[in-house]
Amino acid sequence: MLRSTRNLKNKIILYSSWIIIIVLVILAFIYHNELKLIYSDPEAVKQFISGFGIYAPIVFILIQTFQVVLLIIPSSVFTISGGYIFGVTLGTIYSLIGIMIGSIFVFYISRKLGRSFVERIINKKELEHFDVFFKKRGNIALFAARIIPVLFPTNAVSFSAGLTPMKFKDYIMFSFLGFIPSLFVLAFFGKELSHGINLGMIIILSVLGFGILAYLFRHEIKVFFIKEIKEYEKILEGDIKKYV
Template identity: 25%
Template sequence: MAETTDNSGRSSTRHLPLIVILCVAVIGAFTLRDFLSFETLRDNREALLAYRDAHFLGMVVAFVGAYILIVIFSLPGAAVFSMAGGFLFGLALGTVLNITSATIGAAIIFLAARAGLGESMSARLEASEGTIKKLKTALHENEIPVLFLLRLVPVVPFFAANLVPALVGVSFRNYLLTTAIGIIPGGIVFTWIGVGLGEVFDRGGTPDLSLLREPYVIGPIIGLCILAALPLVIRAVRGRKEI
């Protein structure tokens, strides 16, 4: 009886981080929807620049900490924050801070999801048979290409690319590697747009995100998607030939 109680307590504790993340994510989706916006950035522009100039290291720490929290709790405003990185720190440092923050946040939510649900779900998938078993085996045989695709394909939400790998039991090392590298193209683009935010605000305009659809921006990203998918295609063709 005592052992059952202990197991139940450990199970509840294991699920606590994921429960907290989900609760904060739901609350933040409603309360911060209009707060983390371009208007907020524009209205506080002078104060942010003044604080950056007076307390550069403090601004870096505050920016990275806030970005990590946004990623962990899937809060609205991640794109605005990425552009704010370019606005405050320039293209080179802004890109480094954006990618570092997003990777740390993604790693934390992966570990929370793995501890909460991933282990039990992975065990169930491992014990399953038929199509589900084949899909799980195929995923593990192609972990790195699939994880790269999750990061590179623009239509895959970032929070989904964080949670799904944890729930199906992929390698944390491969997840971390593909996250850190796979988000670089998008990170550069958003930071690049952010570098020009000051001029946009001076004109009284709003950021033009149509840049994301330009051929010289989306083209290389699509090319990287094709390269990431190439091993999957080759293995599929080889498998058919063997059959």
């Protein structure tokens, strides 16, 4: 009886999750033009979000939640927009709420649907690197990954964490604490956009440029700086050579 009830609960969760994902995909299709504005015109984004009036924060939080689940646009882009629209403090808070909701949902889906599902949507190397890092460092690996999202993308980490034996409460706590510094910095960058081109903006753009480069070469950087991942790649390379 208990097993039957548990199976029914899991099926309900599974079907509900798929319904939510399908709804989000449909919304992405409907509002694809608005999503493109995130890249091209910060002022247009501000006008779009602000157009919802008192509901603007709720809409922004939903968008942040939405992007974590669907992996359409990096969360950093939205967080910068949040700083531009709401200012540093509120931009950070709203981004944190949205990303936490999305990350919790992704963690739960990953844990329920398992590795075979996750490997279809997340780069295998991202999963392997986090696996190796987590096995050696435990929950601190999650905290570090949240602080430096250019090396460990938010979405990939959330899916990867769901495949580990990590406790749910630890996932929430270390994610929450790790998100705050990076979200604050990105919101600050967004706020500076409203000041036009000045010395501060030039510095910020330089940092963002460095961040983009770090993201593009994140696997190489992780291998260079993180001992566990470096050792894993050496073992993997050795195994490949055996069959060449």
